Amino acid sequence: MTIRFDDLPEADQGLLRSRLVAVPRTRRGVLRTVLGAGSAVALGTFTLINNGAQRAAAATYFNDWTSTSSGPCGAGGYASGHTEAGATCGPSTPCYDRTCCWKYHNGAGNRVGWHTQGPGRGSRYYTHRPDACYAGTYDSWHWRFSDGRTYRCSDGWTCSTTGGCYRSICPWAV
Known part of the structure; x- marks a missing residue:
């Protein structure tokens, strides 16, 4: 069967115009x-x-002591010599491999370059130690090392699910 153009039905033009x-x-x-x-x-x-x-x-939340000439870095302070001794805040252990430092984007209670709050690798976990650094009111302090770079040392705890916790410091170049 062959269909011709004349056999095709015509559309109602009235409906088309009303839609436009x-x-x-x-x-x-x-x-x-x-x-x-x-x-x-x-x-x-x-x-x-x-x-x-x-x-x-x-x-x-993060109270930061920023002076590198007073406080811990002032005369008689533990960072006054601008040596490796300044990387510790009292008896705290620095995380030189930065395992206790937050390295990713800010969020979930963590900020880049500060001590980690949360689980770590294996059986480790980390937590902040608020107001435990200089003068009992600061969470971190700045320290200028003999190489001329300024570091922030923020305090926290490094803990193990199989053992106890120890004080740790996150040293971070600022």
């Missing part, structure tokens, strides 16, 4: 659009406020 005509806007439709756009702007603002609050909270 713009629907007039109602007050309700305009109001819905305006409220939707306002909600999107408000939610975006909340995100900015939340990010600022997170930065402020992190800054208040």
Whole structure:
């Protein structure tokens, strides 16, 4: 059977034209659009406020002694000689291999270059030692080594699930 062009049915042009005509806007439709756009702007603002609050909270949680000429680095302080002895904060053990230092992006209570809070490799886990460094109010302090670089030493605990814990220091170049 052969089909010719004349045998094909014709589309109703009236229905096609009615679908192409713009629907007039109602007050309700305009109001819905305006409220939707306002909600999107408000939610975006909340995100900015939340990010600022997170930065402020992190800054208040990690109290950092930044002077390299006073405090622990001042005359008679344990880092005053700017030698390897400055890498320890009292009897703490530095993690020279940086296993106790957080190396990834900020989050989950951890900040890059600070002592890790959470599980480690094998049976190890780490935790902060807040307000335990200099003067009982600082979580870390800066120390200028004889090579001219400034380091942050943040305090924490290195623990084992099979044993106890010992004080540890995360030395990090700042």
